[in-house]
Amino acid sequence: MSKHSQRTTSSASSAFQKLLDLMATLRSPAGCAWDREQTLKSLRPFLIEETYEVIDAIDRNDVNALRNELGDFLLEAVFVAQICSEQDSFHIGDSIDAVCEKLIRRHPHVFDHDDENQDSLTSADVKQQWEAIKASEQRDKNIKPGMLSSLPPGLPSLLHADRIGRRASVVGFDWPTIDGVDTKIAEEFAELDHARNTGDITAVEEEIGDLLFTLANLARHLKVEPESALRAANQKFTNRFTKLEEYFNARGIALRDASLEDMETEWQRIKNSRS
Numbered sequence: 575m576s577k578h579s580q581r582t583t584s585s586a587s588s589a590f591q592k593l594l595d596l597m598a599t600l601r602s603p604a605g606c607a608w609d610r611e612q613t614l615k616s617l618r619p620f621l622i623e624e625t626y627e628v629i630d631a632i633d634r635n636d637v638n639a640l641r642n643e644l645g646d647f648l649l650e651a652v653f654v655a656q657i658c659s660e661q662d663s664f665h666i667g668d669s670i671d672a673v674c675e676k677l678i679r680r681h682p683h684v685f686d687h688d689d690e691n692q693d694s695l696t697s698a699d700v701k702q703q704w705e706a707i708k709a710s711e712q713r714d715k716n717i718k719p720g721m722l723s724s725l726p727p728g729l730p731s732l733l734h735a736d737r738i739g740r741r742a743s744v745v746g747f748d749w750p751t752i753d754g755v756d757t758k759i760a761e762e763f764a765e766l767d768h769a770r771n772t773g774d775i776t777a778v779e780e781e782i783g784d785l786l787f788t789l790a791n792l793a794r795h796l797k798v799e800p801e802s803a804l805r806a807a808n809q810k811f812t813n814r815f816t817k818l819e820e821y822f823n824a825r826g827i828a829l830r831d832a833s834l835e836d837m838e839t840e841w842q843r844i845k846n847s848r849s
Contacts, residue, residue: 593649594666595849598655614657621650633805680707705744733801735790743794752795758788817844 598698600609626645631640655666682689696705705721712724721741725734744749749755762785769777793800821840822832829837 593652594656597649597652601656601660610654612653612657614654617650617654617657621654624650629805633809635804678712682703682707702744705741730801732786732790732804733799735787736794736800739791739794749791749795752792755788755792755795759785759792762788814841814844 575602597609603610616780621837624643628640628643628647631637631643652666655664659665678685681700683693683695683703708724709710709721721737721744725737725741727734729737739748749758762781766778766781766785769781790800793803818837818840819829821844822829
């Protein structure tokens with residue numbers, strides 16, 4: 575057993591309490607002016623930034639960075655909760671209790687020992703059960719009954735498209751086979767070409783959006799996360815372009831002064847070296 579897995583629940587609780595106490599001190603009159611000035615809205619960009627830094631550490635398989643980035647992410651969550659506590663809205667303990675209750679409620683096959691399906695559910699069955707329980711909860715709370723209404727509109731667009739497609743597919747509103755997605759992609763390309771030929775930039779934007787949405791659904795059918803796939807492609811291009819810059823800089827040539835032919839030749843060399 576590793577030294578990390580040996581850490582007890584009580585020591586983790588103690589560490590978490592230390593973080594809560596530190597944040598309360600920083601927000602106190604005797605604390606830090608900058609921390610006291612922060613609001614829920616001002617923390618929003620930090621929450622987004624820390625989320626992506628956690629994702630980056632995961633993508634790089636850097637466990638040391640992940641350990642630190644998770645701490646930074648947890649700090650932002652505690653920061654938000656501290657402000658809400660000061661406003662008498664809720665305490666972070668309320669948030670933890672709520673998510674624990676939700677996990678128990680939505681996993682009857684695990685926690686309800688009288689559940690007849692306890693040992694027979696597949697992963698797909700569990701997903702359907704989760705959505706059914708969630709929908710029931712929303713009806714009980716008089717929340718607008720819509721499978722897509724609870725999706726955060728601020729999700730990255732490719733991730734949002736993927737989640738829309740996944741939820742629609744739960745009720746069978748989906749292409750039965752991947753051939754249907756391929757046909758739809760060809761249709762969207764044709765509509766984009768038509769919009770380009772008309773010179774209507776608004777129509778072009780709409781058709782590009784439709785094409786990207788359909789490509790996200792193609793990725794879903796291929797069991798690929800489109801957001802992760804595009805992030806990896808962005809990083810691959812960045813790595814190769816950086817090497818391209820370094821190649822020409824080492825020869826005293828600014829990249830803007832290099833010919834397209836020379837850049838393409840070096841690009842292919844970098845690409846074929848699988849860098």
